[in-house]
Amino acid sequence: MELxxxxxxxxxxxxxxxxxxxSCRSSPSLFPLCKSHPQRLRASFATHxxxxxxxxxxxxxxxxxxxxxxxxxRASTVKTDPSLVLxxxxxxxxxxxxxxxxxxxxxxxxxxxxxxxxxxxDLRYCYFDSDSIVEQAFGGESAAKSLxxxxxxxxxxxxxxxxxxxxxxxxxxxxxxxxxxxxxxNLALLRHGISIWIETPITLLAKEITENGNQCPSSWxxxxxxxxxxxxxxxxxxxxxMKGGYATADVTVSLQxxxxxxxxxxxxxxxxxxxxxEVLNELEKLTRxxxxxxxxxxxx
Numbered sequence: 001m002e003l004x005x006x007x008x009x010x011x012x013x014x015x016x017x018x019x020x021x022x023s024c025r026s027s028p029s030l031f032p033l034c035k036s037h038p039q040r041l042r043a044s045f046a047t048h049x050x051x052x053x054x055x056x057x058x059x060x061x062x063x064x065x066x067x068x069x070x071x072x073x074r075a076s077t078v079k080t081d082p083s084l085v086l087x088x089x090x091x092x093x094x095x096x097x098x099x100x101x102x103x104x105x106x107x108x109x110x111x112x113x114x115x116x117x118x119x120x121x122d123l124r125y126c127y128f129d130s131d132s133i134v135e136q137a138f139g140g141e142s143a144a145k146s147l148x149x150x151x152x153x154x155x156x157x158x159x160x161x162x163x164x165x166x167x168x169x170x171x172x173x174x175x176x177x178x179x180x181x182x183x184x185x186n187l188a189l190l191r192h193g194i195s196i197w198i199e200t201p202i203t204l205l206a207k208e209i210t211e212n213g214n215q216c217p218s219s220w221x222x223x224x225x226x227x228x229x230x231x232x233x234x235x236x237x238x239x240x241x242m243k244g245g246y247a248t249a250d251v252t253v254s255l256q257x258x259x260x261x262x263x264x265x266x267x268x269x270x271x272x273x274x275x276x277x278e279v280l281n282e283l284e285k286l287t288r289x290x291x292x293x294x295x296x297x298x299x300x
Contacts, residue, residue: 089280090122096287101172101193109205112198114272120173131177145218167192181245197249202235204267251282
């Protein structure tokens with residue numbers, strides 16, 4: 001039995017691919033996926049690779065291939081407006097990235113999500129959340145959780161198939177779930193772009209969950225009735241299990257280090273703009289080193 005998922009993308013942030021006919025408007029479209037078994041999802045993705053790619057091309061064309069240069073009267077405004085400072089930095093490093101996709105890894109939280117969307121907007125990339133794609137394909141979070149409990153291996157194969165499709169494209173910012181760093185196959189797929197570990201202190205994540213009611217992956221084993229101490233214990237266990245995979249990322253951006261450098265008394269004072277600027281600075285260093293290595297390898 002096939003499930004048609006209703007998609008409502010925006011011009012800057014999308015959760016699932018849309019066909020080219022819908023452009024970036026909010027008209028619904030259908031992407032036929034099977035929910036009866038995770039392995040059938042893999043077959044469905046394999047059957048519709050052109051739809052995924054054409055959707056990505058449609059969104060890419062709507063954004064333009066490359067941001068323009070900021071100059072003239074606007075240049076003076078850039079110096080005082082943090083958002084324009086960030087956009088200017090994105091313009092400066094855009095050419096060096098050469099359209100490489102960015103894969104954000106690390107424990108899921110509001111900072112990682114907001115950062116991903118902000119980077120996509122300023123770099124004029126498309127935004128995807130790999131976990132959301134899998135969950136929506138299976139009919140929602142609760143259905144995906146049930147299927148995962150019934151067939152963990154099949155669920156992991158579905159995660160791999162999603163990453164395979166996303167890694168075959170360019171100019172994407174992908175918030176990747178923990179499954180992205182739990183197998184050598186998935187880690188290899190991240191090498192098609194640039195992986196970035198967004199290192200958020202678990203104290204901040206635990207506070208978001210217990211005080212703000214933020215959702216977290218079901219695999220963390222956190223329930224709504226858990227106390228702050230119980231949440232901290234579970235998050236610490238997840239972090240210890242996952243940090244080896246996170247550490248394989250090309251770039252690490254630590255919220256704690258950004259807070260210290262900016263002189264913030266509380267971690268909550270660090271904004272997504274602060275983190276995005278740190279990411280862009282690290283990407284600039286990475287692309288500069290890569291360029292130097294390429295030039296060093298050229299014959300005289």
